[in-house]
Amino acid sequence: MTVDESNVILKMTGITKRFPGTLALDKVQLTCERGKVHVLLGENGAGKSTLMKIISGEYQRDEGTVWFNGREVNFTNVRQAMAAGISMIHQELSLLPERTIAQNIYLGHEPEKEGFKGIVDQKKMVTDSKALMDSLGLDMDPQTSVKKLSIAQQQMVEVVKALSQEVRLVIMDEPTSSLTSREINKLFEIVERLKQNGTAIIYISHRMDEIKRIGDSITVMRDGQYIDTVSAAEADLDTLITMMVGRKIQKMYERNYREPGKVIFETDNLCGLRFRDVNIKVREGEIVSLSGLIGAGRTEFAKAVFGIDPIDAGCFKLYGRQINRIDPTNAIKYSMCLLPEDRKKEGLVLQTPIKENLTAACLKKTFKMGILRNKPENEIGEKYVRELRVATPNADKIVGELSGGNQQKVVIGKWLETGCKFLIFDEPTRGIDVGAKCEIYILLDSLVHQGYGILLITSELNEVIGISDRVYVMKDGEITGELTRDELSQDRIMRYAVGEGEVV
Amino acid sequence: MSFKKQNSASLISHILILLAVIAVMAFLRPESFWTVNNLSTVILQQAPYTILMAFGMSLAILAKGIDISMASVMVLSCYLSAPFFKEGNWLLGVLIAFGVGIGFGICNGLLISKIRIEPFIATFSVDFVALGIAYVVCNGKYIYGFSNSFRWITNGELIPGIPNVALITIVVFLLLLFLTRYTIYGRELYSVGYNAVAAQHSGIRVDRMIISVYAINGSLAALTGILFLGRLNAADPSIRGTLTMDSIASALVGGIAFGGGKGSVVNTVIGALIIMFIRNGMNILGISTNWQQSVVGLIILLSTFYNLGIENVIKKIIALRSMDQKQPVQ
Numbered sequence: 001m002t003v004d005e006s007n008v009i010l011k012m013t014g015i016t017k018r019f020p021g022t023l024a025l026d027k028v029q030l031t032c033e034r035g036k037v038h039v040l041l042g043e044n045g046a047g048k049s050t051l052m053k054i055i056s057g058e059y060q061r062d063e064g065t066v067w068f069n070g071r072e073v074n075f076t077n078v079r080q081a082m083a084a085g086i087s088m089i090h091q092e093l094s095l096l097p098e099r100t101i102a103q104n105i106y107l108g109h110e111p112e113k114e115g116f117k118g119i120v121d122q123k124k125m126v127t128d129s130k131a132l133m134d135s136l137g138l139d140m141d142p143q144t145s146v147k148k149l150s151i152a153q154q155q156m157v158e159v160v161k162a163l164s165q166e167v168r169l170v171i172m173d174e175p176t177s178s179l180t181s182r183e184i185n186k187l188f189e190i191v192e193r194l195k196q197n198g199t200a201i202i203y204i205s206h207r208m209d210e211i212k213r214i215g216d217s218i219t220v221m222r223d224g225q226y227i228d229t230v231s232a233a234e235a236d237l238d239t240l241i242t243m244m245v246g247r248k249i250q251k252m253y254e255r256n257y258r259e260p261g262k263v264i265f266e267t268d269n270l271c272g273l274r275f276r277d278v279n280i281k282v283r284e285g286e287i288v289s290l291s292g293l294i295g296a297g298r299t300e301f302a303k304a305v306f307g308i309d310p311i312d313a314g315c316f317k318l319y320g321r322q323i324n325r326i327d328p329t330n331a332i333k334y335s336m337c338l339l340p341e342d343r344k345k346e347g348l349v350l351q352t353p354i355k356e357n358l359t360a361a362c363l364k365k366t367f368k369m370g371i372l373r374n375k376p377e378n379e380i381g382e383k384y385v386r387e388l389r390v391a392t393p394n395a396d397k398i399v400g401e402l403s404g405g406n407q408q409k410v411v412i413g414k415w416l417e418t419g420c421k422f423l424i425f426d427e428p429t430r431g432i433d434v435g436a437k438c439e440i441y442i443l444l445d446s447l448v449h450q451g452y453g454i455l456l457i458t459s460e461l462n463e464v465i466g467i468s469d470r471v472y473v474m475k476d477g478e479i480t481g482e483l484t485r486d487e488l489s490q491d492r493i494m495r496y497a498v499g500e501g502e503v504v
Numbered sequence: 505m506s507f508k509k510q511n512s513a514s515l516i517s518h519i520l521i522l523l524a525v526i527a528v529m530a531f532l533r534p535e536s537f538w539t540v541n542n543l544s545t546v547i548l549q550q551a552p553y554t555i556l557m558a559f560g561m562s563l564a565i566l567a568k569g570i571d572i573s574m575a576s577v578m579v580l581s582c583y584l585s586a587p588f589f590k591e592g593n594w595l596l597g598v599l600i601a602f603g604v605g606i607g608f609g610i611c612n613g614l615l616i617s618k619i620r621i622e623p624f625i626a627t628f629s630v631d632f633v634a635l636g637i638a639y640v641v642c643n644g645k646y647i648y649g650f651s652n653s654f655r656w657i658t659n660g661e662l663i664p665g666i667p668n669v670a671l672i673t674i675v676v677f678l679l680l681l682f683l684t685r686y687t688i689y690g691r692e693l694y695s696v697g698y699n700a701v702a703a704q705h706s707g708i709r710v711d712r713m714i715i716s717v718y719a720i721n722g723s724l725a726a727l728t729g730i731l732f733l734g735r736l737n738a739a740d741p742s743i744r745g746t747l748t749m750d751s752i753a754s755a756l757v758g759g760i761a762f763g764g765g766k767g768s769v770v771n772t773v774i775g776a777l778i779i780m781f782i783r784n785g786m787n788i789l790g791i792s793t794n795w796q797q798s799v800v801g802l803i804i805l806l807s808t809f810y811n812l813g814i815e816n817v818i819k820k821i822i823a824l825r826s827m828d829q830k831q832p833v834q
C-alpha cells in the first residue's frame with residue numbers, strides 16, 4: 001500500500017532482535033503516519049511487543065535502523081524515547097500499586113512547585129490529573145491508591161498516563177484485553193481525538209472486530225517476520241487471519257451442545273465483598289457465563305467462592321458438599337479451581353520455568369512421597385507446550401520471558417493439569433491470539449463433554465454468546481438476569497448489565 | 505535462558521570470590537594463613553556456628569522474610585537448657601533447648617503470617633524479648649564446667665580428623681539441601697518467596713509455610729546453642745556476639761537475594777566461608793576487631809554490586825554460547 005512520505009513519523013527497517021535461543025525479530029519493517037492508527041497483527045510470540053519495546057527504548061535492536069520524526073534515532077532508554085514524544089501503554093500493567101492514581105500518572109515528570117525546584121506540587125498534580133481524566137471522560141478520584149482499582153480501571157489509568165505528556169506517537173499494546181464494550185468505546189473516542197491532533201498510534205490487539213473499526217493500515221507479522229502491510233479499508237478479516245496464523249480458521253466458536261447433567265455448583269444467597277444474594281448454579285456438561293460490566297463484582301464473587309476472599313453470608317454447594325468457609329487448598333481438593341484475572345500477580349511465578357508453573361497447583365498429585373522428580377515434570381511440561389502450542393524452545397524457559405499470550409496459555413495448562421472438574425475461568429483468553437483462542441474453545445467444549453462444569457467470566461461478548469449454555473448477568477454485585485442459549489444477544493446482555501433488563 | 509544455568513552462574517561467581525579471598529591471604533601471609541592448621545581451624549571449628557545460623561537466615565530470606573532474633577533465641581535456649589546438661593540430664597536439656605527455639609520460631613511465624621507484621625519488625629522485637637529474658641535468667645551468673653562427655657558432642661571426633669560440630673553441620677547441610685531442592689516443601693518455599701499471592705492461588709498454605717520456616721530457624725538456633733555450650737564450656741549472654749550480623753552477611757555475600765526466592769543453601773555455605781576467611785585474614789594481619797566490623801560492612805556493600813555485575817557478565821557468556829547452537833522457534 002502507498003504511504004504519504006511527508007506524513008511519515010516513524011520508519012523502521014531491517015529490525016532484528018535476538019534473545020537466547022530465540023530469534024524474536026527477523027528483519028522487520030514498519031512505517032507509521034501522523035494522525036493514523038497502524039494496527040499490528042500477529043500470533044502470540046510473533047514479536048509485536050518486542051518490536052514496540054525497541055521503539056520505546058526498553059530493548060536495543062541488534063540490527064536495523066529507526067527513523068523518528070525526520071531523523072535517525074537510537075534510544076537507549078525509555079526516558080529518551082519519552083522526551084522525543086513516544087509513549088507506550090504496556091501489555092502487562094506496570095503501575096505502582098501503593099501509589100495514588102495521580103502519582104502514577106505523573107511518575108517521572110511530576111509538576112514542580114513554582115520557585116522550588118525538585119519539590120513536587122501535590123495539589124497541582126491532583127488537579128491536573130483530575131482535569132486530564134475529565135477531558136478523557138473518566139470518572140475516578142485521582143487520590144485513590146492504584147491497588148484498589150480493578151484491572152480495567154488500571155488499564156484506563158495507563159492510558160491517561162501515556163497521554164499526560166506531549167506525545168507524537170502512542171503505542172497501545174493490547175489496551176482492551178480486559179475492558180468491556182463500554183470502556184472500549186471510551187478508549188476509541190480518545191483514539192479518535194488523538195488522531196485529529198495528528199498523533200500517530202500503533203495499536204495491538206487480538207480482538208479482530210476492533211481492527212477494522214479503528215485501524216487505518218495493518219501490518220501482519222508471523223514468527224518474528226514481516227509478512228505484509230495492507231490498508232484497513234480494503235483488508236478482509238479472513239485473509240488477515242490466514243496471513244497471521246498461516247492456515248484457515250473455519251469457525252471461531254465450536255460448541256456441540258448436549259443435555260447437561262446434575263448440578264455440581266449451587267450458591268445460596270451468597271454475599272461477600274462487592275456482591276450480595278447471589279443464587280446461581282452450574283451443571284455438569286455446561287459452560288455458564290457470568291457477564292456484566294467491569295466492576296460489577298464478578299471477579300470478587302469468583303475469589304470468594306475459591307476462598308481467597310471471605311464469604312460474608314450465605315453458602316454454596318459443591319458436588320453435594322455444603323460449604324460456608326473455604327480456602328484455595330481445600331477448594332482444589334474438592335475439585336474446584338480458579339483461573340485468576342491477573343496472570344502476572346496471581347497466576348504465575350514469573351521467575352521460574354514453564355514446567356514448574358504447570359505443576360504448581362498439583363504438586364502432591366505429580367510427585368509421590370513429597371520428592372521432586374524430573375521425569376513426570378518434564379512430561380507435563382512438554383505435553384502442554386505441545387497441546388496449547390506455547391511458543392518456546394522448551395518447557396525449561398522462564399515464564400516471565402514468554403510473550404503475554406503464551407504466559408496465559410501456561411496458566412490454563414496449570415489448571416487443566418490439576419484435573420479439577422469445576423473450573424472458574426476469569427478472562428481465560430485474555431491476550432490470546434485468534435488461532436489459539438479457537439483451539440481453547442474446542443478444548444473447553446471437549447472438557448464439558450467429559451462432564452466438567454465451567455463458570456466463565458469474560459468481558460468479550462462474542463465469546464459469551466459463542467460458547468455459553470447459559471448466562472447470568474451481574475450488575476453492582478447482584479444478579480439482574482439469566483438468559484438461556486436461545487435468548488442470547490449482545491443487546492439483551494447489555495440491557496441487564498446496565499440495569500434496563502426489565503424494560504425489554 | 506534456562507533456570508539451572510542462571511543459578512549455576514550465580515554460584516560460580518561466588519565460588520570465585522571465595523577463591524580470590526583465600527588466594528589474596530595465601531599470598532600476603534603464606535606462613536601463617538596457608539597452613540593446614542589455620543585452614544582446618546577456620547573451616548572445621550569456627551565456621552560451623554555461623555554456617556548453621558546462616559542456614560536459618562537464608563531460609564527466612566528465601567521466604568521473603570528475615571530472622572533477626574535467631575542469635576538471642578540461641579542464647580536463651582542455651583541458658584535455659586544449660587543447667588540440665590550440666591547435671592547430666594541430657595534428654596530434658598535437649599527437649600528444653602529445642603522447645604524454646606521452636607517455640608520462639610513459631611511465635612515469629614505467627615506474628616508474620618497471621619498478624620501480618622513485617623518480618624524485620626516482628627523478629628527484631630522478639631530478639632529483644634528473648635535476650636531480655638536471657639539476662640533475667642542469667643542474673644549475672646555464668647554456668648560453666650560441663651562434663652567431658654557433654655563437650656564431646658561438639659569437640660569429639662566421631663570420624664577422626666573431623667570434629668563433630670563440623671560433621672553435624674555437614675549433615676544439616678545435606679538435609680537442608682535435600683529439603684529445599686528435592687522436595688515439594690522446598691518447591692513451595694521458593695514459590696512463596698517469589699510470589700506469595702500466586703502460591704496461595706495454587707493452593708499452597710502460605711501461612712503454614714512461613715510458620716514452619718521460622719520453626720526450623722528456631723531449631724537451628726537451639727542446635728547451635730548446644731554446640732556452642734560444648735565449645736565454650738560456659739553459658740553467657742555475650743556468646744551472641746556478631747552472629748546475627750555474620751549470618752545476614754553470609755546469606756547476602758553468598759548470593760541469597762533479599763526479596764525472596766533466589767539462591768540456595770550452597771550459596772549460604774560459600775557466603776559464610778567468605779566471611780569467616782575475611783575475619784580470619786584480618787586477625788592474622790592484625791587488624792583490630794573494630795575495623796573488622798567496618799570491613800565486613802563494606803564487603804556486604806561490594807557484594808551487592810558484584811552480584812549485579814558479574815552475574816550479568818556470566819549470563820551474557822551463557823547467552824552467547826546458546827546463540828551458537830540456535831534452537832528453532834516453534
Ligand SMILES: Nc1ncnc2c1ncn2[C@@H]1O[C@H](COP(=O)(O)OP(=O)(O)OP(=O)(O)O)[C@@H](O)[C@H]1O
Nearest residue numbers: 019024044045046047048049050401402403404405
Ligand atoms: N526478555 C526476553 N527474554 C527471552 N525471550 C524473550 C524475551 N521477551 C520476549 N521473548 C521472546 O520473543 C518472542 C516474541 O515475544 P513478544 O512478547 O514480542 O511476542 P508478542 O507478539 O507480543 O506476543 P503476544 O501476542 O503473546 O503478546 C517470544 O518467543 C518470546 O518468548
Ligand SMILES: [Mg+2]
Nearest residue numbers: 049091403404
Ligand atoms: Mg505482546
